[in-house]
Amino acid sequence: MSSVTPTPAAGPAPTDRIARAILHSPQAERAARGRRHYFPDATDAEWYDWRWQFRNRLTRLEHLYRLLPAQVAGNGALREVLREFRMGITPYYLSLIDPDDPRDPIARQVLPLAEESSDLSLGTDDPLGEEMHSPVPGITHRYPDRCLMVVSNSCAIYCRYCTRKRIMAEDVVSDLALDRMLDYIARTPSIRDVIVSGGDPLGFATDKLDRILGGLRAIEHVEIIRIGSRVPVALPMRVDDELVTMLARHHPLWINVHFNHPNEITPDAARACDRLSRAGIPLNNQSALLRGVNDDEAVLRALCHGLMQMRVRPYYLFHCDPVRGADHFRTTIARGVELIESLRGHTSGLAVPQFVVDAPGGGGKIPVNPQYLLAYDRGRALLRNFQGRLYEAQDPLDLPPGALAGARLANPARGGDRLAPNGWTQAAAAPAQADAAAPRRVSAWVHPRR
Numbered sequence: 001m002s003s004v005t006p007t008p009a010a011g012p013a014p015t016d017r018i019a020r021a022i023l024h025s026p027q028a029e030r031a032a033r034g035r036r037h038y039f040p041d042a043t044d045a046e047w048y049d050w051r052w053q054f055r056n057r058l059t060r061l062e063h064l065y066r067l068l069p070a071q072v073a074g075n076g077a078l079r080e081v082l083r084e085f086r087m088g089i090t091p092y093y094l095s096l097i098d099p100d101d102p103r104d105p106i107a108r109q110v111l112p113l114a115e116e117s118s119d120l121s122l123g124t125d126d127p128l129g130e131e132m133h134s135p136v137p138g139i140t141h142r143y144p145d146r147c148l149m150v151v152s153n154s155c156a157i158y159c160r161y162c163t164r165k166r167i168m169a170e171d172v173v174s175d176l177a178l179d180r181m182l183d184y185i186a187r188t189p190s191i192r193d194v195i196v197s198g199g200d201p202l203g204f205a206t207d208k209l210d211r212i213l214g215g216l217r218a219i220e221h222v223e224i225i226r227i228g229s230r231v232p233v234a235l236p237m238r239v240d241d242e243l244v245t246m247l248a249r250h251h252p253l254w255i256n257v258h259f260n261h262p263n264e265i266t267p268d269a270a271r272a273c274d275r276l277s278r279a280g281i282p283l284n285n286q287s288a289l290l291r292g293v294n295d296d297e298a299v300l301r302a303l304c305h306g307l308m309q310m311r312v313r314p315y316y317l318f319h320c321d322p323v324r325g326a327d328h329f330r331t332t333i334a335r336g337v338e339l340i341e342s343l344r345g346h347t348s349g350l351a352v353p354q355f356v357v358d359a360p361g362g363g364g365k366i367p368v369n370p371q372y373l374l375a376y377d378r379g380r381a382l383l384r385n386f387q388g389r390l391y392e393a394q395d396p397l398d399l400p401p402g403a404l405a406g407a408r409l410a411n412p413a414r415g416g417d418r419l420a421p422n423g424w425t426q427a428a429a430a431p432a433q434a435d436a437a438a439p440r441r442v443s444a445w446v447h448p449r450r
C-alpha cells in the first residue's frame, strides 16, 4: 500500500496557501481513503502524473463491475447506455466516490444509469441550438461580441448530464478545423471575447493549447479569452507548472471551472486553483443544478463556501439543460429560485451565484431571481429582505436643480427630518411583516398619496 502523502517530486505545490478547512475536511479524508481503497498500489509519482491518471481512467463496464460492484449491480441496460455516450472517470475522481453509498453525489455525475436511454426523455441532442448559431464547425456565435470555440470533444471525465454529449462521439477536432475557427474570428471584428471550451481544452498537450491561444492572441480585436474546464475538479494534477506558465503568456485570460458538490473541494483541487490564481487567472465557477447532487440548501451552501476558500467565485448556477437522457437530473426552475433564496442574505453576497436558465433553442442565458421588489409605484418601492421583512425605498425626487440646497434629507438613521414635498409619513408605511405570506398580501400595495 502506498502512502497518500504527496512527495514534492510528484507534483503538488506546498500546502501553505490551502485553507485549513479544506486540508482537514471530511472530503480530504474521503479522497485519501478512496485512493487506498481503489488504487492501493499506485505510487505518488503515478498518482500525481496526469498522464497516468488519464491512461488509467475507467472507461468500460468491466471496470465498474470490478471497482464499484454495489453501484452497478443488476443494471443490465448499461452497455446500451455506453454505446450512446461514453464513460470516463479518472482514478482521482473515482477516489471521491464512497463505494458503499448507492446515492453518492460524485458517482451520480459520472456513472451511467439505465434512465439515460429512456424513451420518455423530453430532452434533445442540442438543447441550446448551438448548431443553429454555428457559422463554421466548432464556432457558436450567438451574442454579437463574443463566441464559443469548441476545440475538443474529449474530457477527463464524462458528465452524464453534459449539454454537449452529441459532440463526444465525433472525430477529434483537426488542426484544419481549428484554423477555420480562428479564421472566422479573425474575419469578425465584432468578437472581443472568445470562450474556448469543448470538451475540455485543458486536457490538451500544453503546446497544442498554446498554439490555439497564441492564434487568438494574434487577432487584434480579441480582448478577452475565457477557458471552460472541469480539469481542476476531475484531474487537478494536470494543472502543473508547465501549463500555468504557458497560460500566463496569454493574458487577459479567465477560467470558468465547474464544481458541483462540496465533496469535489479537496486539497488537490484547491492546489490546482491556487496555481491558476497565482498565475493571475481569475477563477469563476459554473455549477449545474442537479437533482440528487446539489439540489439541497446545505449542500449548495457548503459548495459555495468551499469555492470561496479556494478563491473561486461562485458565478453561475445553471438550470439543468433539457438534454436527451438527462431528465433524471433536472429540477424545477422554482427549486432553483428557492435555493438561491436560501443563500441570499444568509451568506456573503460574493458566495451567491446567479441562477440562470439557458433558453432552449438558443435564446441565451436568462437570470432568474427570487422576487424582492414587491411593488413599485410613483417612485416608491416596497422591498422584502432576506427575512421576509418589508421595507420601502424612495427614488430621488424630481426637483429642479438647486431645490435640495439647504434641505435635510429624510434619513431616519441620520436623525434627519422627512422631506415635505411628497407628504409621506412614517405612520403610513406598511408595517413590517416577517411571515412568509407577506409578499402575496402586499402585491396591491400603493403608497399613501394615491
Ligand code: SF4
Pocket (backbone or CB within 6 Å): 154, 155, 156, 157, 158, 159, 162, 163, 164, 165, 198, 199, 200, 229, 230
Ligand atoms: S467536463 Fe464539461 S464538456 Fe466534458 S462531459 Fe463534463 S460537462 Fe461535458
